Amino acid sequence: MKKYINKYSLTFAVLLGISLSACKKEFTKLNTNPNSLEIPNDPTLVSNIEVNIFYASASGAWTLGNGMAQYSTFSQDYYNHQARYAPFTNQSYWDQMYANARDANQLITDAKVSGNKSMQAVGLILRAYSFAQLTDLWGDIPFKQALSGADGNFAPAYDGQQTVYTDPELGVLPNLKTADDLLKTSTQAISGDLIYGGSVAKWRKFCDGLRLRYLLRVNGKLSSAAAEMQQIVADGANTLFSSPSESTELTLPTTVPYAFPSLTERSGDYSVKYLNSLLYTTFKNTGDQQRLSLLFAKNPNSQYATGFSFDNYGGMPIVTNANSNQVGNSSNFNSAQFISNASPAVLRARVMTYQEEQFILAEASLKGLISTGTANQYYNNGIKGAFADYGLDGTSYITNLGVVYNPTTALSQIITQKWIGNFNVAFEGWVEYRRTGFPVFDANSGNLNNGKISSRFVYPTDEQSINKKNYTAEIAIQGGTDDANYKAWWEK
Numbered sequence: 001m002k003k004y005i006n007k008y009s010l011t012f013a014v015l016l017g018i019s020l021s022a023c024k025k026e027f028t029k030l031n032t033n034p035n036s037l038e039i040p041n042d043p044t045l046v047s048n049i050e051v052n053i054f055y056a057s058a059s060g061a062w063t064l065g066n067g068m069a070q071y072s073t074f075s076q077d078y079y080n081h082q083a084r085y086a087p088f089t090n091q092s093y094w095d096q097m098y099a100n101a102r103d104a105n106q107l108i109t110d111a112k113v114s115g116n117k118s119m120q121a122v123g124l125i126l127r128a129y130s131f132a133q134l135t136d137l138w139g140d141i142p143f144k145q146a147l148s149g150a151d152g153n154f155a156p157a158y159d160g161q162q163t164v165y166t167d168p169e170l171g172v173l174p175n176l177k178t179a180d181d182l183l184k185t186s187t188q189a190i191s192g193d194l195i196y197g198g199s200v201a202k203w204r205k206f207c208d209g210l211r212l213r214y215l216l217r218v219n220g221k222l223s224s225a226a227a228e229m230q231q232i233v234a235d236g237a238n239t240l241f242s243s244p245s246e247s248t249e250l251t252l253p254t255t256v257p258y259a260f261p262s263l264t265e266r267s268g269d270y271s272v273k274y275l276n277s278l279l280y281t282t283f284k285n286t287g288d289q290q291r292l293s294l295l296f297a298k299n300p301n302s303q304y305a306t307g308f309s310f311d312n313y314g315g316m317p318i319v320t321n322a323n324s325n326q327v328g329n330s331s332n333f334n335s336a337q338f339i340s341n342a343s344p345a346v347l348r349a350r351v352m353t354y355q356e357e358q359f360i361l362a363e364a365s366l367k368g369l370i371s372t373g374t375a376n377q378y379y380n381n382g383i384k385g386a387f388a389d390y391g392l393d394g395t396s397y398i399t400n401l402g403v404v405y406n407p408t409t410a411l412s413q414i415i416t417q418k419w420i421g422n423f424n425v426a427f428e429g430w431v432e433y434r435r436t437g438f439p440v441f442d443a444n445s446g447n448l449n450n451g452k453i454s455s456r457f458v459y460p461t462d463e464q465s466i467n468k469k470n471y472t473a474e475i476a477i478q479g480g481t482d483d484a485n486y487k488a489w490w491e492k
């Protein structure tokens with residue numbers, strides 16, 4: 001378990017020379033000592049955590065998350081094994097999130113020493129996000145003892161998901177609430193911030209966006225969730241994103257080591273990645289010409305066709321090995337956006353967006369969890385925000401058949417549009433499917449999990465060896481099997 005305190009310790013030197021754009025939130029050049037991570041409120045520590053989190057979100061989505069959320073499909077078995085829901089450890093993401101939690105914990109400690117409440121809040125937010133990622137993807141995890149390596153504990157016990165979310169000292173929701181309280185009154189500087197340039201007000205909105213995400217996720221298990229959501233919305237001018245420009249996202253550089261994954265991917269890996277049938281059908285049925293043609297290329301059989309037609313594109317089902325007909329009729333990702341032109345709008349790493357928040361509020365309003373605003377209003381805002389994220393205009397799209405708000409099918413509409421908008425956002429599309437069942441995923445063709453959509457990753461192999469005693473005790477709680485279908489606390 002030494003990875004909890006040692007692994008992935010980065011220096012800030014890798015960030016030097018990468019420029020900041022205020023409107024695009026690109027990486028900034030910070031002329032600071034890359035070897036001084038022990039200094040309280042050292043800006044390099046903030047920057048390192050941010051870079052790691054955003055790169056992990058983008059790379060996790062591109063390599064695996066998009067497949068598990070049925071945005072993309074691999075045409076060959078060698079590449080698509082995990083995206084077909086075979087049990088998988090996802091060791092690298094586990095390591096990344098624990099490293100982020102460790103570094104955020106150090107940031108909190110340093111900020112307390114210096115008395116900087118803003119930096120303390122940033123640390124609490126980033127630690128909460130990292131632990132939320134871990135518990136939503138693996139279930140019960142080493143938690144309360146996970147960051148105690150300095151005390152000589154390299155075999156931390158596991159804690160249940162409810163504890164990860166609600167523990168008064170370290171829990172995701174209490175930590176985010178504490179961060180919000182700190183940011184309400186603090187005017188102290190946030191040094192080294194690549195996301196918002198040190199804006200305390202925008203960090204508070206990011207914090208409350210995450211609170212809304214997680215409160216909605218556990219609403220069925222937490223009686224206080226609705227009241228907390230209403231409290232956040234009631235102070236909307238200070239707590240809610242006002243537009244897509246306030247979303248928590250970074251445009252990744254075009255060079256290694258933190259380039260967007262499509263830019264460094266081997267041609268063989270890129271060429272076998274296709275538009276999934278479910279996303280293609282959703283685009284077609286809702287008349288979504290703009291996002292389809294931006295993100296995906298015409299299929300090989302129609303590559304020379306002029307003008308736009310949905311028939312010039314196509315989606316591939318989850319398959320073992322695609323036949324020539326499936327390959328010929330299926331669309332690859334648009335290389336003009338993902339490779340050759342390196343579109344900043346497309347290659348942006350996203351963690352929490354305006355459009356997701358609006359869809360959260362739409363669902364909360366529909367279910368009576370909040371009384372401010374209407375589900376229809378939030379739904380339309382979410383769609384327009386999702387289009388704006390790519391520099392597109394969604395005004396006419398919201399009037400399309402199947403898109404225009406319908407109270408009878410509103411929940412499905414809200415979640416489906418949220419699912420489209422969460423493309424390339426870590427594993428959120430898959431996580432939200434597990435919570436809601438929308439949109440309806442294909443659980444049959446090419447499935448390697450007995451016709452089921454998996455509910456979690458299995459634990460990394462390191463846990464089975466280095467932390468064997470606690471791993472074995474945890475598996476006993478789950479019925480004796482490290483089962484990819486063991487449901488999350490909030491799924492049940």
